[in-house]
Amino acid sequence: xxxxxxxxxxxxxxxxxxxxxxxxxxxxxxxxxxxxxxxxxxxxxxxxxxxxxxxxxxxxxxxxxxxxxxxxxxxxxxxxxxxxxxxxxxxxxxxxxxxxxxxxxxxxxxxxxxxxxxxxxxxxxxxxxxxxxxxxxxxxxxxxxxxxxxxxxxxxxxxxxxxxxxxxxxxxxxxxxxxxxxxxxxxxxxxxxxxxxxxxxxxxxxxxxxxxxxxxxxxxxxxxxxxxxxxxxxxxxxxxxxxxxxx
Numbered sequence: 244x245x246x247x248x249x250x251x252x253x254x255x256x257x258x259x260x261x262x263x264x265x266x267x268x269x270x271x272x273x274x275x276x277x278x279x280x281x282x283x284x285x286x287x288x289x290x291x292x293x294x295x296x297x298x299x300x301x302x303x304x305x306x307x308x309x310x311x312x313x314x315x316x317x318x319x320x321x322x323x324x325x326x327x328x329x330x331x332x333x334x335x336x337x338x339x340x341x342x343x344x345x346x347x348x349x350x351x352x353x354x355x356x357x358x359x360x361x362x363x364x365x366x367x368x369x370x371x372x373x374x375x376x377x378x379x380x381x382x383x384x385x386x387x388x389x390x391x392x393x394x395x396x397x398x399x400x401x402x403x404x405x406x407x408x409x410x411x412x413x414x415x416x417x418x419x420x421x422x423x424x425x426x427x428x429x430x431x432x433x434x435x436x437x438x439x440x441x442x443x444x445x446x447x448x449x450x451x452x453x454x455x456x457x458x459x460x461x462x463x464x465x466x467x468x469x470x471x472x473x474x475x476x477x478x479x480x481x482x483x484x485x486x487x488x489x490x
Contacts, residue, residue, distance in 0.1 A: 264454050280458040281427040284353045287344040288428055289385045292363055294343035299367040302332050336364045350457050351439030358431040
């Protein structure tokens with residue numbers, strides 16, 4: 244790091260470490276639970292996206308109108324108004340998304356703000372910013388779990404018969420979408436906590452490390468009670484073990 248001048252003062256660099264864990268010979272039960280969690284996460288995303296799409300179209304119209312009005316404001320005032328509208332849209336979308344997936348048998352990680360709701364909100368915001376400058380940008384879609392021959396042939400025909408660069412690009416994007424059918428969406432764990440995230444655990448007897456993943460809702464019959472003792476410099480030695488529902 245280059246030396247800092249006295250006027251600048253010291254600088255702090257934050258180093259982040261990344262660890263990659265692989266499933267080592269998972270049991271049939273664990274494989275089934277992983278597949279189930281991914282499937283229900285995908286289905287929940289599909290339902291939530293469908294519920295959020297009408298709002299996305301409305302947001303585009305209101306945002307374009309607001310930008311016309313904002314031209315009379317200063318640059319700082321425009322930036323503030325854009326930020327406030329974005330927060331308001333996020334709150335409305337989050338409420339609609341959580342309502343749509345409320346009764347679905349998904350794990351807490353799917354409901355986490357940065358997971359399924361955050362993904363859809365980000366996609367709609369991206370569409371809102373790009374749809375005026377890129378003619379081929381469309382509303383967010385979700386991958387099909389099973390390929391339908393008819394949409395695939397329709398997309399292929401649209402690609403072959405395209406006459407402009409814009410038509411060709413749009414047909415190519417659609418062809419790629421329908422050709423990737425069967426791929427489940429990844430499940431994001433954004434929090435280091437039990438009820439809607441993950442935990443990195445260490446067994447003191449042999450110094451082995453484990454990952455706890457929340458895979459099923461608390462009401463699931465697959466839940467099993469797991470006792471974990473939390474130890475840290477700021478935690479007293481007599482603290483009682485935590486109890487988590489294992490997924």
